[in-house]
Amino acid sequence: MAMEITQILLAAQSPDAQIRTAAEESLKQFQEQNLPHFLLALSVELSNEQKPPASRRLAGIILKNSLDAKDSIRKEELTQRWVSVDPAIKFQIKESLLRTLGSPVAEARHTSSQVTAKVASIEIPRREWQELIAKLLTYMTQQDAASSLKQATLEALGYVCEEISPQDLQQDQVNAVLTAVVQGMNQKEHSSEVRLAAVKALYNALDFAQTNFENELERAFIIKVVCETAVSKESEIRQAAFECLVSIASTYYEILEPFMPSLFNLTSNAVRGDEEPVALQAIEFWSTVCDEEIAIQEEYGGADEGSSSLHHRFIEKALPSLVPMLLESLLKQEEDQDQDDSMWNLSMAGGTCLGLVARTVGDAVVPLVMPFVQENIMKADWHNREAATFAFGSILEGPSVEKLAPLVHSGLDFLLNAMKDQNSHVKDTTAWTLGRIFELLHAPTSAYPVITNENLPRIMAVLLESIRDVPNVAEKVCGAIYFLAQGYEDEPSSSVLTPYLGDTISALLSTADRTDTTNSRLRASAYETLNEMVRCSNLPETSNMIAQLLHEIMKRLNQTLELQIISSEDREKQSDLQALLCGVLQVIIQKLSNSDSKALILQSADQMMLLFLRVFACRSSSVHEEAMLAIGALAYATGSDFAKYMPEFYRYLEMGLQNFEEYQVCSISVGVVGDICRALDEKVLPFCDGIMSALLKDLSNAMLHRSVKPPIFSCFGDIALAIGENFEKYVPYAIPMLQGAAELCSHLDASDEDMLDYGNQLRRGIFEAYSGILQGFKNTKAELLMPYAGNLLKFTEAVFRDKNRDEGVTRAAVAVMGDLADALGPTTKALFKESHFYSDFLEESFQSDDDQLRETATWAQGMIRRVFLS
Secondary structure, eight states, X not given: OGGGHHHHHHHTTOSSHHHHHHHHHHHHHHHHHOHHHHHHHHHHHHHOTTSOHHHHHHHHHHHHHTTOOSSHHHHHHHHHHHXXXXXXXXXXXXXXXXXXXXXXXXXXXXXXXXXXXXXXXXXXXXXXXXXXXHHHHHHHHOTTOOHHHHHHHHHHHHHHHHHSOGGGSOHHHHHHHHHHHHHHHSTTOOOHHHHHHHHHHHHHHGGGGHHHHHSHHHHHHHHHHHHHHTTOSSHHHHHHHHHHHHHHHHHOGGGXXXXXXXXXXXXXXXXXXXXXXXXXXXXXXXXXXHHXXXXXXXXXXXXXXXXXXXXXXXXXXXXXXXXXXHHHHTTOOOTTTTTOTTOOOHHHHHHHHHHHHHHHHGGGGHHHHHHHHHHHTTOSSHHHHHHHHHHHHHTSSSSOHHHHHHHHHHHHHHHHHHTTXXXXXXXXXXXXXXXXXXXXXXXXXXXXXXXXXXXXXXXHHHHHHHTXXXXXXXXXXXXXXXXXXXXXXXXXXXXXXXXXXXXXHHHHHHHHTOOSOSOTHHHHHHHHHHHHHHHHOOTTXXXXXXXXXXXXXXXXXXXXXXXXXXXXXXHHHHXXXXXXXXXXXXXXXXXXXXXXXXXXHHHHHHHHHHHHHHHHHHOSSSOOHHHHHHHHHHHHHHGGGGGGGHHHHHHHHHHHHTOOSSHHHHHHHHHHHHHHHHHHGGGGGGGHHHHHHHHHHHHHOTTSOGGGHHHHHHHHHHHHHHHGGGGGGGHHHHHHHHHHHHHHHTTSOTTOHHHHHHHHHHXXXXXXXXXXXXXXXXXXXXXXXXXXXXXXXHHHHHHHHOTTOOHHHHHHHHHHHHHHHHHHGGGGHHHHHHOTHHHHHHHHHHTOSOHHHHHHHHHHHHHHHHHHHO
């Protein structure tokens, strides 16, 4: 087979599907029958200069894909396969790869450097292939080394640094890599390819250079070399150098001070005069500095004393020069920038950076920006008008409401008039700016309200007229209406919007139906805004309008079921539209079920449930998330009447619970089980065997995303609470799962923020499960839980001692102590006597600012006292 591999690789690229399929099958067989020799044959093919470029290219791709995958489980599987290959064969493969770095064929060199890094990512963390770095560095120092070899070597070094962690290399290895990279960047190096590869390698090696950046001379030398490279003749090298500066700003912010004057001049020259890709990176440097300073301010809560040593206030110091530079960049718009969401140009980068500057320095930015706005807002050239509006919209987050409110009041009328500007770009940015004003500054109870009873009629009239404008403007108008409505959401009387509700609903439904755009964003934006209008509407004033909307959305959902589906694209469009419509129905159900208008839901429940079941039937393999969420809301609204839908609905619920590949679907289905348990109580019993079986299988499945596990534990509590003593048969399966998870909590990495967050979710889920089970057994079979009570208290104590727990975990833990005392009564007296921690835990809870926690602690204390008095 190895002899024929060239022909098979070429055949696998044949235009003839039959030949191609047969070749792919042969490769698969070779791989399955003898993986080590398959990998060796591929590496030999890649390194053989006599072979055709096409077969070498494919050999490299297959080799790379045999070592790495995006999916973490698949990646681990491939890693283990490589680890188990005979060391002698691995040695031959690695030698082939290193030999290929010297190939005259650029593509072979490039592929080889990538595959070398993939092997390194497996072996170096295992303390294998320790000679790789030294071997690569010898290629750089060879007297007569070809430029192509140096370029490929630097590329390989860069990829290796990208693949492994800083702790995987010794400091002397890091020093040697940095030395080689910096030499490669030297202007004396005649090959621009070598210099570019060196700059890119430095970018990937910066994380490793912590010790080097702690040394004043070394960091000064590295930054000097990067700055020199940032003015190279070749724009690609300049761009890569600025990318390095962005990374240095992010990773080593604290050492930047001596270099900032030079860096300002360098970035300023690039923004004003260099090619766009270079200029974009120069702006990104300042955006990154803003990000760092915002993070410091957030961490120290603006406490100057605490943050003064870390916070160099670079943005504040550079403000008088930085803001004019950014304002100039706003005038560099492109003619079609509004149409393409993925477009990124100098104007957009400048506006984004200006927004970050405003968040960093607050009020200080306003006097520097407003003269630009006033000077340009009336000019004949649309570039000036749009830039002025963009500048104003960009600084609305950061400065105080007191500073901005007078400017908004004096400018609002102007902005509303600008929605009739003859230029679409100006209207687009104006609508965006109005949305930002409503999102960030509109609060009816504020001392500085930007929307008043006087200006609201004009605002609504302009928005409802402008929503008929071109699609990109209409989309921003939807956003403005959304934030305007959201501002009234917490108002006890949001009836100020009632007079506009009917017209707004009509306008949004018409917008969702528009056919003058192929972009689905406008339709999604219209329906999301419709949801917000419903959420913020004032019942019962608007119940008739919302009832009419309910029937309209049901009619639209029914129409999606009649669509002719010919292609996968048609199927996707149908699914997207169904998701939006189910989302609206969910919001309407939630809105009406919490009010006197609940009867409107009950009248339509049968019809809605039928629609949701038909939506599920459109999908052969997976359950529709939004339909599932809407059903959860319907279960809550209909209560015990939901039982009649269960026989038909159960198979889709089970399908959702078993869908561990699409974990969001699984998680939502678990949540819906909770809704159904609360709605049905004991009526859920006939379905519990299947539900518990699916949940236990999910917990045992190593491939299930970890985020689904805490909700499953909470769900145990919901089921136990609903079916009471009938939960007994599940106890031998559920409790060991809970104990295993409790054990896992003690081994999570406390230095990893994501893990801490997950640990809190997991512990809360465990406590909620125990609370539900204890309450469910309270009046009948509480003694069944006595064998587990000691373990539960030990776990609660471990959580009490852990200062990383959040308020939600604390509430759930305190509640479980109360439930234990309440359900098991006097039998727990000895346990509580031995567990002295509980009184400290309650005492801590009484000191909390959280009313709910204090209330729970008072109740738990009462339950425990009752145990001691019994």
